Amino acid sequence: MFWPDTISKKLGVKYPVIQAPMFGASTVQMVTAASRADCLGSLALADLSADESIELIRETKKLTDKPFAANIFVHHIPEITEDLKEKFVQTRQFLGQLAKDNGIEVSLPDLEELKVRSYHELVDAIIEENCKILSFTFGNLDDQSIQKLKENGVTLIGTCTSVREALILEKSGIDIICVQGTEAGGHRGTFDPVHVPQIGGLSLLSQVYDHVQVPLIYAGGIYNGKTLKAVNDLGAQGFQVGxxxxxxxxxxxxxxxxxRLKKVREDEIMLTKSFSGRYARGVRNKYIEGVEDSEYILPYPYQNKLTNALRKAAKSKQNADFVGIWVGQSIHRYSENSTEEILKNLIKDCER
Structure with a gap:
């Protein structure tokens, strides 16, 4: 049998293939379709409120009785200083004018209107809802949360983008580490949002494998049997696809x-922090070109919250130049089949 079973047994699934969380692109239906393929679905909760998260968890449980992972952001929230207040006003004005100049009517929020939350309320919600797998990104859980989750039988999956981050996760008692190569689409899981390691996935995976003892999931560039087998050879026992x-x-x-995805070229895929204040890999567009090298990028989550209304307005006008289309470096045909069928075909491809 090709498939390693360490992670499968830990997570309670037949195949150690994980549907990536992808907040904004994944859905409850995607999670449950992944479950039907005997893989692990990931429910992206990001930094939603506890009530919103509980609603999504319950909706997922109505559709499947199989295991799935809840996924949250564990980012640091920067203090609101006078400098941040001033920069927020300037950035809001600049983005509002940029939208107007491009035919997008939008009312951007004031700083006081933004709902910025700590992840701690989500930890409590996950325990209350009896979720047994929690994956997280943008940092590490605090010791108290780790202890609380472990006491309630929750398996913890942390994300690393460097050997240093992997060692921090292992030392704190995280059960499984997801190694995110720089090829991966969407947000980087980096602990430090300013200094972002851009280490190729194969190099990173092999180095992390040499330094830690816990099982590893790999994310970044997997799109067929050959790419999945390559990372298995380098020590991955789980395989995350988004x-x-x-x-x-x-x-x-x-x-x-x-x-737009189906027309993307390799030279259009880039890292940008213009939409959220944190680096993410996606498709270059007019918004990114206008903002990326400007002074109008706030720290996460303030930039992310500020641009949310702009992205919604652009979506309603079907304007691909002002939405964040997150995508990894492995370009393929972007099948519109069901998630279940796509994952089953990947599994068959590996077993040929």
Whole structure:
């Protein structure tokens, strides 16, 4: 049998293939379709409120009785200083004018209107809802949260983008580490949002494998049997796929975004922090070109919250130049089949 079973047994699934969380693109339906393929679905909760998260968890449980991972952001929240207040006003004004100049009518929020939350309320919600797998990104959980989750039988999956981060996760008692190569689409899981390691996935995976003892999931560039087998040879025992599912039936991406995906060229895929204040890999567009090297980028999560209304307005106008289309470096045909079928085909490809 090709498939390593360490992670499968830990997570309670037949295949150690994980549907990437992809907040904004994945859906409850995608999670449950991944479960039907005997893989692990990931429910992206990001930094939603506890009530919103509980609603999504319960909706998922109505559709599947199989295990799935809840996924949250564990970012540091910068203090609101006078400098940040001043920069927020300037950035809001600049982005509002940029939108107007490009025919997008939008009312951007004031700083006081933004709802910025710590992840701690989500930890409590996950325990209350009896979720047994929690994956997280943007840093590490605090010791108290780790202890509380472990006491309630929750398996913890942390994300690293460097050997240093992997060692921090292992030392704190995290059960499984997801190694995110720089090829991966969407946000970097880096602990430090300013100094972002850009280490190629194969190099990173082999180095992390040499330095830690816990089982490893690999994320970044997996789109067929050959790429999955390559990272298995380097020590991965679990395989996270996201890019492969972006155009699937269950994806929340709109038809115009899926069409843009299918036309993407390799030289258009880049890292940018213009939308959220944290580096993410996606498709270059007019918004990114206007903002990326400017002084109008606030720290995460303030930039992310500020641009949310702009992205929604652009979506309603089907304007691909002002939405964040997150995509990894492995370009493929972006199938619009169901998530279940795409994952089953990947599994068959590996077993040939």
């Amino acid at each position: 890019n492969l599912l972006l155009a699937s039936q269950e994806s929340a991406m709109l038809p115009f975004e899926k069409e």
